[in-house]
Amino acid sequence: MSEGAAKKGxxxxxxxxxRGTRDLLPPDTALWNRVEQTAHEVFSTYGFGExxxxxxxxxxxxxxxxxxxxxxxxxxxYTFLVSDLDQLIGWRGYISNVRxxxxxxxxxxxxxxxSYLALQLQKAVMSGELPDEARNQATIAKLNRxxxxxxxIFVRWKESGQxxxxxxxxxxxxxxxxxxxxxxxxxxxxxxxxxxxSVCRAYIEHNMQQLPQPVKLYYMGPMFRRERPQKxxxxxxxxxxxxxxxxxxxxxxxxxxxxxxxDIKAQKELAKDAAIDAELIEMLMTFFxxxxxxxxxxxxxSIGHSAPPVDGKNVCRRAYVGKLKAELEKVxxxxxxxxxxxxxxxxxxxxxxxxxxxxxxxxxxxxxxxHLCDECKTHYASVKRELDLRGVxxxxxxxxxxxxxxxxxxxxxxxxxxxxxxxAVCGGGRYDGLVELLGGPPTKGIGFAIGEDRLILSLxxxxxxxxxxxxxxxxxxxxxxxxxxxxxxxxxxxxxxLSVELPPVEQKFGKALERASKLNSRFALILGDNEVQSxxxxxxxxxxxxxxxxxEPALLExxxxx
Ligand code: HAM
Numbered sequence: 336m337s338e339g340a341a342k343k344g345x346x347x348x349x350x351x352x353x354r355g356t357r358d359l360l361p362p363d364t365a366l367w368n369r370v371e372q373t374a375h376e377v378f379s380t381y382g383f384g385e386x387x388x389x390x391x392x393x394x395x396x397x398x399x400x401x402x403x404x405x406x407x408x409x410x411x412x413y414t415f416l417v418s419d420l421d422q423l424i425g426w427r428g429y430i431s432n433v434r435x436x437x438x439x440x441x442x443x444x445x446x447x448x449x450s451y452l453a454l455q456l457q458k459a460v461m462s463g464e465l466p467d468e469a470r471n472q473a474t475i476a477k478l479n480r481x482x483x484x485x486x487x488i489f490v491r492w493k494e495s496g497q498x499x500x501x502x503x504x505x506x507x508x509x510x511x512x513x514x515x516x517x518x519x520x521x522x523x524x525x526x527x528x529x530x531x532x533s534v535c536r537a538y539i540e541h542n543m544q545q546l547p548q549p550v551k552l553y554y555m556g557p558m559f560r561r562e563r564p565q566k567x568x569x570x571x572x573x574x575x576x577x578x579x580x581x582x583x584x585x586x587x588x589x590x591x592x593x594x595x596x597x598d599i600k601a602q603k604e605l606a607k608d609a610a611i612d613a614e615l616i617e618m619l620m621t622f623f624x625x626x627x628x629x630x631x632x633x634x635x636x637s638i639g640h641s642a643p644p645v646d647g648k649n650v651c652r653r654a655y656v657g658k659l660k661a662e663l664e665k666v667x668x669x670x671x672x673x674x675x676x677x678x679x680x681x682x683x684x685x686x687x688x689x690x691x692x693x694x695x696x697x698x699x700x701x702x703x704x705x706h707l708c709d710e711c712k713t714h715y716a717s718v719k720r721e722l723d724l725r726g727v728x729x730x731x732x733x734x735x736x737x738x739x740x741x742x743x744x745x746x747x748x749x750x751x752x753x754x755x756x757x758x759a760v761c762g763g764g765r766y767d768g769l770v771e772l773l774g775g776p777p778t779k780g781i782g783f784a785i786g787e788d789r790l791i792l793s794l795x796x797x798x799x800x801x802x803x804x805x806x807x808x809x810x811x812x813x814x815x816x817x818x819x820x821x822x823x824x825x826x827x828x829x830x831x832x833l834s835v836e837l838p839p840v841e842q843k844f845g846k847a848l849e850r851a852s853k854l855n856s857r858f859a860l861i862l863g864d865n866e867v868q869s870x871x872x873x874x875x876x877x878x879x880x881x882x883x884x885x886x887e888p889a890l891l892e893x894x895x896x897x
Contacts (some may be wrong), residue, residue, distance in 0.1 A: 336734065336846055344845075345373045353570075354564060354570070354843075355561075355562070355564040355570025355571065356569065356570055356571040357569065357571075360751055361746050361804040362800070362804040363635070363791070363795075363800070365804065366791055366794060366795070366799065367787070367791060368571075369626075370626055370787065370790060370791065370794070371555055371575070371787075372573075373622060373625050373626055374553065374555060374556070374575050374622060375515065376554045376625075377618065377622045377625055377704065378577060378618065378622070380553050381551070381614070381618045381627040382489055383551040383552060383553045383577055383618075384551065384552060384553075385552070385553055385554065386534060386537060386552040386553070386554050386748065387554065387556070387590065388527075388530060388533035388534065388536075388537055388554065389527075389533070390526060390556070390557065390698060390873060391415075391524045391525060391526050391527065392524065392525065392527060392532065392533055392536065393522055393523065393524055393525075394414050394524060394525040395523070396532050396533070396536055396773070397412065397525055397527070397528060397529075397532050398464055399772060400531065400532035400533075400535065400740075400741055400769060400772070400773060400774060401528070401529065401532060401739050401740060401741065402739060402740025404443065404680045404681055404740070405464065405681075405738060405739060405740055406430070406738060407528045407529070407560060407738065407739065410561070411528060411560040411561045411562055412525040412526070412559075412560070412561070413525060413526040413559050413561060414523055414524070414525045415521075415523070415524055415525075416520070416521055416523055417521050417522050417523075417524050418519075418520045418521025418522075419464065420455070420459055420464060420465070420520050422451075422455050423452070423455040423456060423459055423518070423520055424520055425522065426448055426451050426452035426455055426515075427452060427515045427516070427518050429448050429452075430445075430448055430449060430452050430511055430512060431512045431513075431515040431516040432512070432517035433445060433508055433512060434508070434512070435505065436504060436508060439489060439492040439493050439498075439844065442485065442488065442489045442492065442504075443489055445485065445508075446482060446485045446486055449481055449482045449485060449511060450478075450479070450482045450806070452478055452515060453475050453478035453479050453482065456471065456474060456475050456518060456659070457475050459520075460472070460475070465519075465520070471518075472577035474514060474517075474518060477514055477658040478515075479499055480700070481507055481510065481511050481514075484503075484507055485504075485507060488500060488503065488504055488507075499610050503852055511531040512556065522550075526559035527558055527559065527578075528558055528560045529558055529560060529574070529739070529784060530554050530558065530574065530576055530764070530784065531576070531578060531741070531766070531769070531780075531782055531784070532741075532773070534552055534554065534578045534580070534782070535578075535580070535769055535770045535773050535775070535778075535780065536773060538580050538770060538775065538778070539770060539773060539774060539776075544582035544775070544776050544778065545581065548580075548581045548582050549579045549580060549581035549611065549779075550579070550580045550581070551563040551577070551578075551579050552577065552578050552580070553572065553575070553576065553577040553578075554574075554575075554576050554577075555574065555575040555787070556573065556574070556577070557571050557572070557573055558571075558572055558573070558574050559571055560572070564757075565757065566754075566755050566757060566792075567754050567755065567756075567757030567758075567786070567789045567792055568757050569788060572786060572787070573786075573787035573788055573789045574784040574785060574786060574787060575617070575781060575784070575785045575787050575790075576763075576782060576783060576784035576785065577615065577619075578589055578780060578781070578782035578784055579611055579615055579780065579781050579782065580770065580778055580779070581778060581779045581780070581782045582612075582776055582777070582778050583767075583776075583777040583779060584779060585842075587604055588777060589751055590604060591604075591710075597709070597710065600617060600742065601710075602713065605713050605714045605717060606681040606711060606713075606717050608714060608717075608744075608765070608779065608781075609715075609717030609721050610717075611719075611781060612718050612721070612723050612745045612765060612781055613721030613722050613724075613725055613727070614721075614725075615716055615763075615781055615782070615783065616633065616722065616727055616729075616747060616783075617722075617725045617727050618761075619749070619761065619783055619785075620633065620727055620749075622785075623749070623751075623760075623790075626794060626799075627794060627797075627799050628751055628760070628790065628793060628794060628797075629751070629752055629793070629797045630751055631749050631750070631753035631760070632730060632749065632750050632751075633727065633728065633729045633730065633748075633749050633750050634729070634730050634731075634735050634747060634748050634749075634750070635718070635719075635722075635729045635730070635731060635732070635735070635745065635747045636703070636712055636731065636732055636733060636734075636735040636736070636745075636746050637703070637704070637707060637718075637741065637744050637745060637746070638652060638683070638703055638735075638736055638737075638742060638743065638744065638746050638764075639651040639652035639655055639703055639706070639707055639708070639711050639713035640652055640707075640708055640710060640711050640743060640744065651707055651708035651711055652703075652743070654706060654815055655701070655703050655706040656682055656683060658684075658701050658706065659682045659683065659685075659700060659701055659724065659784060660678060660682045662700050662701055663678045663682055663685060663700070664678065666696050669692075669693075669696055670685070670693055670696065671688070671690050671692075671693060673688070673690075674688055674690070674693060681740075683736040684736060684738065685697065685700075686700070686733075686734040686736050686769065687734065687736060689740070689756075697734070699725070702733045703733060704731075704733055704781060711744055714745075715744065715745070718745055719731075729747075732748075735747070735748055737762060737764055741766040741768075741772075742764040742765065742766055742770045743764075743765055743766060743767055743768065744764075744765045744767075745764050745765040745771060745781065746762075746763070746764035746765075747762070747763055747764060747783070748761065748762045748763075749761040749762075751789070751790070751793040752793055752796065752797065753792065753793045753795075753796030753797060754789055754792060754793055754796075757789060758789075758791050759786070759789070760785060760786055760789045760793060761783055761785040761786065761790075762780075762783065762784060763781070763782055763783025763784065764781065764783075765779070765781040766780045766781065766782070767779040767780060770823060802854070804855070804856065805834075805854065805855030805856060805857070806834045806836045806851075806854050806856040806857070807828070807833040807834045807835065807856070807857050807858065807894065808828055808833055808834075808835045808836070808856065808857070808858045808859070808860050808894070809835075809836045809838075809847070809850065809851030809854060809856040809858070809860070810824060810825060810835065810836065810837050810838070810859075810860045810862060811838075811842065811844055811847035811851065811859050811860065811862070812837075812838070812847075812861075812862040812863070813841055813842075813844065813862070813863045814839065814841070814862075814863060814864055814867075816864060816867045817863055817864065817867050820862055820866070821860075821862050821868050822837065824862065824872070824887075827887070827891065828891070828894065831891060831894070831895060833894055836851075836854055836856065838850070844861065844863075847859065848877075849875060852877055857876070857877060857878070858875060858876055858877060858894070859874075859875040859877060860872060860873070860874055860875075860890075861873040861882075867872055870886060870887070871884040871885065871886060872884070872885055872886075872887065874890060874893070874894075885890055
């Protein structure tokens with residue numbers, strides 16, 4: 336019996352989807368497919384190609400791109416250690432968890448564990464599973480030294496019957512725990528909480544800067560965040576996203592060097608970026624309209640200059656954040672615990688607060704629009720002009736700062752109806768400099784991600800659910816001769832893309848018709864001896880009960896009619 340199997344007399348465990356995850360089932364999945372198909376169609380008309388990055392990546396990729404201080408990275412990622420060094424991991428875990436040793440016998444076991452840990456580490460280095468570098472060699476030497484000292488303490492404890500140097504032993508145990516915990520036994524990987532970091536990683540890995548620029552990519556698939564589940568918020572959720580990446584040419588880099596007078600070429604470059612931003616947003620709104628999303632509202636903002644291609648300093652944003660922080664310090668006592676913490680970690684995020692009592696305080700804080708540098712102002716004005724030109728309606732929202740670190744200049748969010756408090760159905764923004772931060776060439780970027788679960792919820796709330804999954808034709812057959820014809824008929828109809836239910840066993844006609852209507856079939860094809868002999872098949876329309884006799888070709892023609 337396998338380990339998890341129920342013992343005799345015990346009820347077997349009832350498995351359920353893990354909290355925050357769920358099964359997507361028919362007929363809902365038909366709506367999911369329709370939405371995804373619409374994305375494929377709309378995005379390809381704007382020149383985007385699909386990318387399918389892996390679902391897990393090194394944790395460090397997300398930490399660096401999304402930001403180590405963000406909620407996503409600091410508390411919501413599903414992270415694993417990937418390593419084949421099970422023995423080493425086991426001994427490392429043991430030594431790093433021992434805090435105090437109570438008896439001579441326990442000390443003997445501890446000493447053995449120390450030498451096993453040193454031995455396993457040495458084996459891993461010798462076999463090449465871990466790098467033969469100074470750090471690992473020093474750790475091996477240290478563990479062996481600790482082992483020898485522990486051995487001495489043990490011998491004296493055994494001889495005298497008492498522990499004379501408790502402090503020394505505690506210090507050794509403490510030090511060994513720290514040393515063991517620091518042994519690097521493999522890569523930490525995380526399930527992706529979002530896909531922009533992966534797309535940038537792929538852009539660098541596949542040298543996409545050598546392709547015609549900009550490179551336009553879209554993706555769809557599951558993302559993972561350990562958030563508190565509620566309506567519209569899941570731990571496995573789905574995003575449909577798109578990214579535009581553009582390598583910055585050296586002559587463009589020159590235009591924006593500090594101290595260089597911004598000329599007409601620089602203005603044109605900013606206008607080009609704005610046009611890219613606006614076209615991406617236009618594509619997004621077109622997609623939502625094609626899906627039939629109702630009450631979609633677009634909020635936009637500019638959060639200033641964060642990563643100019645040349646020096647990577649937070650130019651106008653840094654100055655603004657400094658001012659904001661100073662003002663927040665003055666009202667600190669009136670803010671809640673979360674906002675107080677954010678004054679230190681990320682003051683911009685205070686603007687995101689939904690706490691009612693904080694709203695009048697936030698309204699009085701300095702606004703970024705009043706602190707943008709000339710370049711950011713020009714860019715933001717161009718984005719708005721470009722959106723007007725395209726007939727895209729928007730609302731300016733100075734508090735839209737977004738929860739990921741990589742944004743600069745344009746940020747935007749779309750909210751939709753029927754979603755309660757989790758009403759953001761899409762978020763995005765510009766992230767020039769992110770590719771560089773991940774080790775790539777100077778590159779500009781902008782993108783968005785749609786929360787597909789929320790989009791579907793909103794469509795369903797507005798009555799866009801597809802009808803229950805039905806069949807075009809139910810084949811009611813009787814007799815072995817008719818069965819062979821039924822199999823052939825099913826094949827022909829399916830190859831004409833009709834959905835067909837062929838019962839695997841003979842059924843009385845009355846029973847067959849009952850099942851046909853239960854399955855929501857449009858027609859029943861009745862095949863008995865008479866039909867087989869005459870070659871004229873009986874087709875019953877279930878909605879009105881009418882019947883007609885049709886030859887095989889006539890039947891196909893009839894069913895294909897819309
Ligand atoms: P985000 O705002 O973190 O941005 O997520 C985008 C959208 O994903 C949200 O507006 C929401 O609809 C949906 N979403 C997020 N978390 C959950 C959840 N736990 N359950 C259900 N839906 C959720 C990003 O992920 C960025 N990568 C967007 C981006 C792409 N920016 C530039 N390029």
